[in-house]
Amino acid sequence: MTNKEKKVFILAGEASGDYIGSSVMKGLKLIDEKITFFGIGGPLMIEEGLKSKYKMNDFNIIGFLNFLNNYKKLKNYVNEITKLIFFEKPIVVITIDTKGFSYELARNLKKSFIGKSFKCPLIHFVPPTIWAYGKSRSKKWKNLHDGLFCLFKKEEEVFKSLGIECIYLGNPVIEKFLKLSKSNNELLKKNVKFKDRKRLKCLLLPGSRDTEIKYILPEFISLIKNFDSKLYKIDWIIPTTSLHFKDVTNKLKVLEIKNGIQVVDLQENYDLLNYADIAIACSGTVTLELVLFKIPTIAIYKTDILSATIGRLLVNFKNVILPNFLLGENVVPFLFQEKCKGDDISKLLTKYIDDIEKKQILFNNYSNEIIKLMNYDDISKFNFSKNSSSKIVNIINSYNY
Numbered sequence: 001m002t003n004k005e006k007k008v009f010i011l012a013g014e015a016s017g018d019y020i021g022s023s024v025m026k027g028l029k030l031i032d033e034k035i036t037f038f039g040i041g042g043p044l045m046i047e048e049g050l051k052s053k054y055k056m057n058d059f060n061i062i063g064f065l066n067f068l069n070n071y072k073k074l075k076n077y078v079n080e081i082t083k084l085i086f087f088e089k090p091i092v093v094i095t096i097d098t099k100g101f102s103y104e105l106a107r108n109l110k111k112s113f114i115g116k117s118f119k120c121p122l123i124h125f126v127p128p129t130i131w132a133y134g135k136s137r138s139k140k141w142k143n144l145h146d147g148l149f150c151l152f153k154k155e156e157e158v159f160k161s162l163g164i165e166c167i168y169l170g171n172p173v174i175e176k177f178l179k180l181s182k183s184n185n186e187l188l189k190k191n192v193k194f195k196d197r198k199r200l201k202c203l204l205l206p207g208s209r210d211t212e213i214k215y216i217l218p219e220f221i222s223l224i225k226n227f228d229s230k231l232y233k234i235d236w237i238i239p240t241t242s243l244h245f246k247d248v249t250n251k252l253k254v255l256e257i258k259n260g261i262q263v264v265d266l267q268e269n270y271d272l273l274n275y276a277d278i279a280i281a282c283s284g285t286v287t288l289e290l291v292l293f294k295i296p297t298i299a300i301y302k303t304d305i306l307s308a309t310i311g312r313l314l315v316n317f318k319n320v321i322l323p324n325f326l327l328g329e330n331v332v333p334f335l336f337q338e339k340c341k342g343d344d345i346s347k348l349l350t351k352y353i354d355d356i357e358k359k360q361i362l363f364n365n366y367s368n369e370i371i372k373l374m375n376y377d378d379i380s381k382f383n384f385s386k387n388s389s390s391k392i393v394n395i396i397n398s399y400n401y
Helices: 013-030 043-047 064-069 071-088 097-111 135-141 153-161 174-181 210-226 245-254 270-274 285-292 303-315 322-327 340-354 356-373 386-396
Strands: 007-012 036-040 050-052 090-095 123-126 146-149 201-207 232-239 261-265 278-282 297-301 334-335
Touching: 007 071, 007 097, 013 090, 013 123, 013 174, 013 386, 036 071, 036 135, 043 050, 064 146, 071 097, 090 097, 090 386, 097 123, 123 386, 135 278, 146 153, 146 386, 174 270, 174 285, 174 356, 174 386, 201 210, 201 285, 210 232, 210 245, 210 285, 210 297, 210 340, 232 245, 245 261, 278 285, 278 340, 285 322, 285 356, 297 340, 322 356, 334 340, 340 356
Parallel strands: 007 036, 007 090, 036 050, 090 123, 123 146, 201 232, 201 278, 232 261, 278 297, 297 334
Antiparallel strands: none
């Protein structure tokens, strides 16, 4: 890298992006300890030294109605952050997921670089999920960045077929799972016999975005209230982000049930995935994590009516759940919108529990298959933090500033 001040702008808008961002930052610091970071991120990125200029949650917007309601605010953020980048003059701009905002920021920067003395490479991790939302979304991302990196080998192949260079560098989620499983050999042998357990541990994951919690948490409350506790005894464990911990805890106070409900910070209690028997989760990266941990999983999603209607027109629901896309079959059932109700979730959960031992064997197989598909059957092949940081440095060194 050059001898000038080594500032890096990095942006993540939600919890999984915060984890990816922290992995990238760790790798860059190992290459050059003089690198400093500014931008937007969560607690993990801040722990790695990020000077976060805004609250991460402000950029965590999903759903068409929500996007329209916040469009003016997001447009102002794009302009503010563009000015900030021109003022700080980083050696690279890195964006992670947060696709709508990341795209607008990259487009605005690219226009702003024209005829100016300052410019720098633009790098993006986690491109649009075109296998779920249609290939037409890919066109506007072509040639926008100096580096486009994905988290799935299959994803790299899809982009390549469309003439877009998108490189697979490994997956930090799978590496986190493998490290944890290596330190806990029991996880590799996980095949808990339900009959031997007095109570079933069920994870309820309402998502990491404000709108997800707004629509999904009430259905979880309905599920807990109405589930037939005489049939099965359940400990309900609700992992959430540190940003939403207080809000989720307060909303659960409407339940009169005193025992068997626990809200936890997922980041601080990640190892609880070792011990869960079953999970119901908002669709997203977490469904992959749960399947990797061999946990029989049900995926759900609920949003505003406008977003759901438009989503039905645009989304390929066969591919929207990550494990289903990777394995090419419907291994994780998905309850969307009007089917995402406490009663419907309860019925499907009961069916899962009735067949829990068979489900555990199936999800054990799914986990092993995904690891092989991602080339992680040999863990020495990949190191996301090292691979991503090396690639970023190569782009910086070859860039015509």
